[in-house]
Amino acid sequence: MHELSIARSLVGLVRESVPGGAVVKSVLVRVGPLQAIESGAMELSWCAATEGTVFEGAELLLTFVPWELGCRECGRSWSSDSWSDPCTCGSCRVDPVGGDELRLESIEVEDLPNRTASADAPRAVKRSQASKETRRV
Amino acid sequence: MSEIRIVQNVLKHNDEIASMNRHRLRDDGVFCIDLIGSPGCGKTSLLEATLRRLHNRINIGIIAGDLATDRDAQRIQACGARVVQINTGKGCHLDANQVRHALDEIDLAGLDLLIIENVGNLICPVGFDLGQDAKVGMFSVCEGDDKAAKHPHLVRAADLLLLNKIDLMKYVKFHPVTFREDVEKLNPGVEMIELSVTEPKIERWLDWLLSKTQAAQDETCADMPVPVGTAKELSDAR
Ligand SMILES: Nc1nc2c(ncn2[C@@H]2O[C@H](COP(=O)(O)OP(=O)(O)OP(=O)(O)O)[C@@H](O)[C@H]2O)c(=O)[nH]1
Ligand SMILES: [Mg+2]
Ligand SMILES: [Zn+2]
Numbered sequence: 205m206h207e208l209s210i211a212r213s214l215v216g217l218v219r220e221s222v223p224g225g226a227v228v229k230s231v232l233v234r235v236g237p238l239q240a241i242e243s244g245a246m247e248l249s250w251c252a253a254t255e256g257t258v259f260e261g262a263e264l265l266l267t268f269v270p271w272e273l274g275c276r277e278c279g280r281s282w283s284s285d286s287w288s289d290p291c292t293c294g295s296c297r298v299d300p301v302g303g304d305e306l307r308l309e310s311i312e313v314e315d316l317p318n319r320t321a322s323a324d325a326p327r328a329v330k331r332s333q334a335s336k337e338t339r340r341v
Numbered sequence: 342m343s344e345i346r347i348v349q350n351v352l353k354h355n356d357e358i359a360s361m362n363r364h365r366l367r368d369d370g371v372f373c374i375d376l377i378g379s380p381g382c383g384k385t386s387l388l389e390a391t392l393r394r395l396h397n398r399i400n401i402g403i404i405a406g407d408l409a410t411d412r413d414a415q416r417i418q419a420c421g422a423r424v425v426q427i428n429t430g431k432g433c434h435l436d437a438n439q440v441r442h443a444l445d446e447i448d449l450a451g452l453d454l455l456i457i458e459n460v461g462n463l464i465c466p467v468g469f470d471l472g473q474d475a476k477v478g479m480f481s482v483c484e485g486d487d488k489a490a491k492h493p494h495l496v497r498a499a500d501l502l503l504l505n506k507i508d509l510m511k512y513v514k515f516h517p518v519t520f521r522e523d524v525e526k527l528n529p530g531v532e533m534i535e536l537s538v539t540e541p542k543i544e545r546w547l548d549w550l551l552s553k554t555q556a557a558q559d560e561t562c563a564d565m566p567v568p569v570g571t572a573k574e575l576s577d578a579r
Contacts, residue, residue, distance in 0.1 A: 205433050206465035214351050221347050229342065233351060238494040240464045287493055288526065300493070300527065306352060306468065311345045 207241060210306070211249035211264075217308055218259060227314040230263040236305040237271050237287070267309075272301040355469055359437035362444060362472025369449040370561030371402075372554045373457065375435075375471050377495060378479030379488075380461030383505040385413045386538045387479070387546070388456060392420035394547055399453040399554055404443045406435040406460045413458065423447060434466035435459050441472075454554045467494045474557065475500040482506050482515040489523040496527040501534065501549065508537040 218231055235241050243266055250264040270283040277295035287300040350356060366373045378384050388403060395401060403424040405413045414426035425443040427435060440457065447455070457473065459466040467476075478499035480488050483506055489496050496502065502524060510517075517535075524533060534545045 205431075206468060209355075209432070209434070209436060209469070210351055213354060216354060217347075217349060217351060221345060221349075238497060239468055240494050288490065288523075298526070299529065300497070303497070304468070304494070306350065308347050308349050308351050310347060312342055313345060315343055 205245060205249070207245040207249040208252065210241070211246065211253035214250070214264075214308060215253045215257060215259060218262075218311055219257075221308075222311055222313055228259050228262040228311055229314055230265050230312045232265045232267065232309045232311070234267045234269060234305055234307045234309050236269055236303040237285075238304040239306050241266070241268075241306075243268075269305065271303055274299050274301050352468065352470075355437045358441055359470035359472040362437055362441055363474075365444060365449065366455065366472060366474070367557075367561065369452065370558045371449055371452045371455050372557035373455045373471075373473045373475075375457050375459055375466070375473035375476045376479060377459045377463070377466050377476065377499075378461065378481075378503075378505075379463045379484060382461070382479050382481040382484065383536075383538045384458050384461065384479060385416055387503070387505065387536070387543070388417055388422075388458060389420050390538050390541045390543055391456075391547065391550070392417065392422050394543070395550070396421050399551070400451055402447050402449075402452045402455045404435075404440060404447075404455065404457040406439070406458060408432070408460060423452075429460055433460055433462050434469055435471060436469050437471050453558065454550065463488070463492045463495050467498050475553065477501045477503060479503040479505060480520075482510050483513050485513075486515045486517070486520040487523075489520055489527065493527050496524055496531075499528065499531060501532050502528075503534050503536055503546065505536045505538055507535045507542070508540055 214231065214233065218228060222228060246266060247264060254260045254262060270285050271287045272281065272283050273287070273289055274281040275291035275293060275295055276297040276299060278291060278293040280291055280293065289298060290296045291298055376384050392401060401422050403417050403422050404427060405417060405424055406427045406429055407413055408429055411426045414424045417424045425446050427439050427443055429435065435457065457471060476499050478495045480502070482504065504520065521533070524531065534549065536543050536546055
């Protein structure tokens with residue numbers, strides 16, 4: 205269950221990346237096959253890690269990227285769900301490339317409503333609030 | 342609705358602490374290994390055997406990660422090494438921050454080699470950089486010859502692979518060629534050493550350790566006035 209540590213780390217990163225008071229709708233993460241992340245476990249971990257925080261209810265969107273393979277004989281490259289595919293040229297001398305990415309790509313936030321004065325407060329102030337919160341964690 | 346684009350490594354904080362650990366270890370010329378393998382593949386046995394052979398030649402420290410109990414730490418201590426135990430509780434792997442705290446309890450200046458025995462698990466520890474110089478992946482023949490193929494993450498991340506319990510090869514179905522072929526595809530050119538820790542047959546591993554430890558010291562010594570004896574004692578020990 206390395207998913208739980210990853211989820212906690214992700215919450216910290218999201219906290220740093222959005223202005224204070226922002227309502228996060230979803231978080232997009234790109235996952236390479238080498239990370240051995242199980243989507244069910246990741247979802248549960250995300251729920252546990254966000255519970256009781258301002259990010260509770262935000263959706264975690266995972267993009268699982270396939271293996272990138274390159275043939276040593278003919279130079280062809282392609283992607284596949286398996287690292288051990290032979291090449292169409294018949295060669296078995298195929299190298300998997302990369303595959304270990306685990307990247308936060310983007311965060312979708314609700315536009316801040318103009319209801320109160322505090323919602324219009326300058327960004328710098330909100331940022332400092334956000335960073336105080338980060339330190340508390 | 343608006344989108345904030347970021348593109349950042351999710352484990353950024355872990356990686357930052359790991360790189361601090363790495364700097365601390367480099368500064369003191371300590372070669373550091375993260376030893377990763379499945380439960381029972383023989384990690385602690387290998388450390389015991391290694392300590393018995395090397396403890397009066399180089400200074401070795403051990404960090405033992407375990408879900409619970411200090412049994413591994415006790416076994417290692419009995420061999421005369423400095424050992425710091427990290428109990429991870431429910432955690433299935435060590436992270437850089439745990440190692441950072443463990444480093445505080447070790448006199449790094451007096452060490453040549455630090456081996457971190459990670460929690461017995463082939464999957465979870467792989468993605469967490471601890472600040473090691475080398476990741477060593479350990480398998481044993483009883484686990485089956487398909488384990489490299491089923492755990493590509495460890496095989497690809499490893500700087501050295503160990504295949505233990507080869508004394509049991511005659512009792513279990515294990516085709517070394519299948520195992521080797523998968524390894525070679527996943528991590529072309531990676532060094533692989535076959536071991537039997539209990540026989541004990543660990544010479545190649547000891548040679549690898551000593552040469553890497555020596556190299557780490559040479560690197561540090563290149564930046565500093567040579568501490569008389571250290572490098573020489575090490576080469577005598579070989
Ligand atoms: N036959 C044989 N048995 C071995 C060998 N190496 C270790 N063992 C046995 O394997 C069992 C597990 O060894 P440990 O050293 O405790 O394994 P470990 O990897 O440290 O286990 P965890 O820390 O619990 O993950 C013990 O009974 C060892 O005696 C070997 O080379 N050959
Ligand atoms: Mg052990
Ligand atoms: Zn081809």
